[in-house]
Amino acid sequence: MAARLRVCFEYDKRGSSVAETVLLNIALVGGGIGGLTAAIALQAQGHEVTVYEQASGYARVGADVNLTPNTVRALDGLGPAVA
């Protein structure tokens, strides 16, 4: 799927460009932890994100969840919405 660009410019009173935001429509293939984490992070930046997942649902696998320090830092960086 081709990315569609939305470009926003902000100008100061003299007409000089002070900020530029390029927002994208992004397709992510795979709704695992990697895909969903990327989707949340990209949405937080203002991008439109669609996640395509082949599985019809999520199911328990009978295992525990162990979060390493790097993982916890990454989740903290995404904010309270992922807690």
Ligand SMILES: Cc1cc2nc3c(=O)[nH]c(=O)nc-3n(C[C@H](O)[C@H](O)[C@H](O)COP(=O)(O)OP(=O)(O)OC[C@H]3O[C@@H](n4cnc5c(N)ncnc54)[C@H](O)[C@@H]3O)c2cc1C
């Ligand atoms: C039993 C078990 C216990 C684990 N416990 C831990 C743990 O405690 N802590 C830890 O850090 N890690 C754990 N892991 C490892 C962890 O689950 C993986 O490292 C992690 O899920 C990888 O995430 P991912 O998003 O890269 O891939 P995945 O989780 O594999 O997600 C990929 C997704 O993409 C989808 N997909 C693939 N191809 C397509 C396609 N063509 N179109 C659409 N969708 C597609 C798949 O259906 C899947 O949902 C465990 C793994 C297992 C199996």
